[in-house]
Amino acid sequence: NAGVTQTPKFQVLKTGQSMTLQCAQDMNHEYMSWYRQDPGMGLRLIHYSVGAGITDQGEVPNGYNVSRSTTEDFPLRLLSAAPSQTSVYFCASSYSPGARNTEAFFGQGTRLTVV
Amino acid sequence: AQKVTQAQTEISVVEKEDVTLDCVYETRDTTYYLFWYKQPPSGELVFLIRRNSFDEQNEISGRYSWNFQKSTSSFNFTITASQVVDSAVYFCALSENYNTDKLIFGTGTRLQVFP
Numbered sequence: 001n002a003g004v005t006q007t008p009k010f011q012v013l014k015t016g017q018s019m020t021l022q023c024a025q026d027m028n029h030e031y032m033s034w035y036r037q038d039p040g041m042g043l044r045l046i047h048y049s050v051g052a053g054i055t056d057q058g059e060v061p062n063g064y065n066v067s068r069s070t071t072e073d074f075p076l077r078l079l080s081a082a083p084s085q086t087s088v089y090f091c092a093s094s095y096s097p098g099a100r101n102t103e104a105f106f107g108q109g110t111r112l113t114v115v
Numbered sequence: 116a117q118k119v120t121q122a123q124t125e126i127s128v129v130e131k132e133d134v135t136l137d138c139v140y141e142t143r144d145t146t147y148y149l150f151w152y153k154q155p156p157s158g159e160l161v162f163l164i165r166r167n168s169f170d171e172q173n174e175i176s177g178r179y180s181w182n183f184q185k186s187t188s189s190f191n192f193t194i195t196a197s198q199v200v201d202s203a204v205y206f207c208a209l210s211e212n213y214n215t216d217k218l219i220f221g222t223g224t225r226l227q228v229f230p
Binding site: 031032033035040041042043044045048049050058088090092094095102103104105106108109 | 119121124148150152158159160162165206208213214215216217218219220221222223
C-alpha cells in the first residue's frame with residue numbers, strides 16, 4: 001500500500017495562476033481532507049469529504065475548490081493563486097467502515113509558494 | 116466552540132531528560148477522539164496515539180506515555196529519557212463525534228533535544 005500520495009511535493013506559482021494539488025489514497029478510506037499548515041498556526045482544515053460526491057467547507061475554504069468523483073482521489077484546486085496561499089498543504093484520509101483504526105493518515109505534503 | 120491549546124511553543128532539553136508536552140482541549144461533545152502527531156524535520160506527520168473520550172486510562176508505549184484527564188480537559192504527552200531523535204514538532208488534535216475527517220489541531224510544540 002502506498003497510503004496517501006500527494007503531488008507535486010514542491011510548486012512555485014505566480015499570483016493569479018491556477019493549479020491543482022493531487023491527492024490519492026489506496027486504503028479504501030471514506031473520509032478525505034485538505035489542511036494547510038502555516039507557521040505558528042498548526043494545521044487548519046480547508047475542505048473535507050465523507051465520501052464520493054460529498055464535500056464540505058472547513059475553516060479556511062476561500063480561494064479553494066474540491067471535488068470527489070472517486071473514493072480514491074480528492075484534488076484541491078487553487079482558482080487564482082494569491083501570496084496568502086503560500087503554505088504547506090497536507091491531504092489526509094481516514095475511516096473505513098468496520099475498521100478498527102480510525103486515525104487520519106497524512107500525505108507527505110506539498111510546499112506551495114506564490115510569488 | 117471546539118479548540119485545542121498547546122501553550123508551550125518551544126521546549127529545549129538535554130538528552131535523557133524527561134519532558135512533558137501539554138495539551139488542553141475544549142469541546143461540548145461527549146464523544147470525541149484526541150490524537151498526538153509528530154512532525155520531524157523531514158515534514159511528514161506521524162501518528163502517535165488516539166484516545167477515545169470514554170477511555171481515560173493512561174497509556175505507555177516505550178518511552179512515551181500519555182495522561183488523559185477529562186476533569187481538566189487535558190491530554191498531556193510525556194517523553195522519558197529524551198533522545199535527539201525526538202526533536203520534532205508535536206501536534207495535539209481533536210475530532211468531535213469521532214469525525215476524523217475534521218481534525219482540530221493545536222498550534223504545536225517544537226521540542227529540541229540537545230546531546
